[in-house]
Every structure is written in structure tokens, then in C-alpha cells.
Amino acid sequence: MINFLKVSVFSLLMVGAFWGFSNFGIPQIKPADPPGEAKIDLSNMTMEKFIALGADLFENKGDCALCHTGRRAPKLNKVAANADKAMKDPAYKGTAKTVEEYLRESMLKPSLYVVPGFGKKGTNDTESPMPDIMGAKVGFNEIEVLAAIAYIQDLSGSEITVQIPKPGAAPKAPEASKAGDCKK
């Protein structure tokens, strides 16, 4: 009887250990949202929720946090204040007039202005390693771009000028969609 109990307790412990291992030990891999297909509910959207959406995109879908730690890419907590300086820099090749336009331009055409010291190696800060966030790699749609801008404006303590899009406004497909690449 004692042996039977010992075996039972042992089995229970083993089962428990495996259960625990399979639930917590192995990282759960969840498939990434296909670009442009994430459904965003704009009907009760508040600016607070829109900024939180931007923060989530920054950490997850956009993988922005991977680079923007301050070493590989600048931290973005002062970018709004820096934008005014950047737009007056002789090296600036863009057309933005406002912080919001500057942020959009920085993320869609990153090489128009490269933050000094952060260019691709050997390009003398003329080419940015930053991906076009509507391109196939990141795949943000228009709503997601706006949410990212709102998040960065909030993060950098700047005035939030982004307008939350109206419900029903169809998200534009990313410009460089994956399908486009195959047809060429």
C-alpha cells in the first residue's frame, strides 16, 4: 500500500511537472498579423486608446523597440523637440513643416534626414537603416501610422496633433505590398 501511494504521488508530480513545463516553459509562438489586415475598431476610439494602440504597435508588430533603445537608433522621447531643429538643418532634404509631418516623413522616407551618427555604415549619414514602416517589412496601414505618430508625440511630451480617423475610413494598403513584388 505504501508503495502504491508512493507511485501515485510520483506520477502526479510528473504529470504536474510536464503540464507546467508545456504551459510555461515553452514560449508560445503566436503568428504575426498579416500586414494591413489587423482590424482596428475606431467606433469608441479615444486619444488615450489610440496612443496605447501606437505603443503596442511600437513594441510588437513594428518591432520598433528592437532598434530604438539609444544605441542602434535614437530614443524617441525627445524627437518632437528635435524635429524643429532637424527641419532647419542644412542636411535636411524633406518637405515637412510640422512635427506631425516630420514624424510621418521620418518613418516613410527615413533617408530624407538621417540623425547624425545613426546612418548606415559607410554612407556618411546619407542613408538610414530605418525601414519604411508602410513597406513590406513592417506593413503598417494608414491608421497604424497615425497611431504611431500619436504615441511618439505623447512619448516626447509634444502636443498631440493627430486626428483619430473616422470609423469606416478604409485603411490604405501598404504602398509596397508583398503582391507588388511578385508581379514585376
Ligand code: HEC
Ligand atoms: C532596423 C532598426 C530600426 C527599426 C526596426 C526602426 N527604426 Fe526608426 N530609426 C532607426 C535609425 C537608425 C534611425 C535614425 C536614422 C534616421 O534619422 O533615419 C531611426 C529614426 C526614426 C525616427 C526619426 C528620429 C529623428 O530624430 O528624426 C522615427 C520617428 C522612427 N525611427 C520611428 C520608428 C518606428 C515607429 C519604428 C517601428 C515601426 C521604427 N522606427 C523602427 C532604426 C530603426
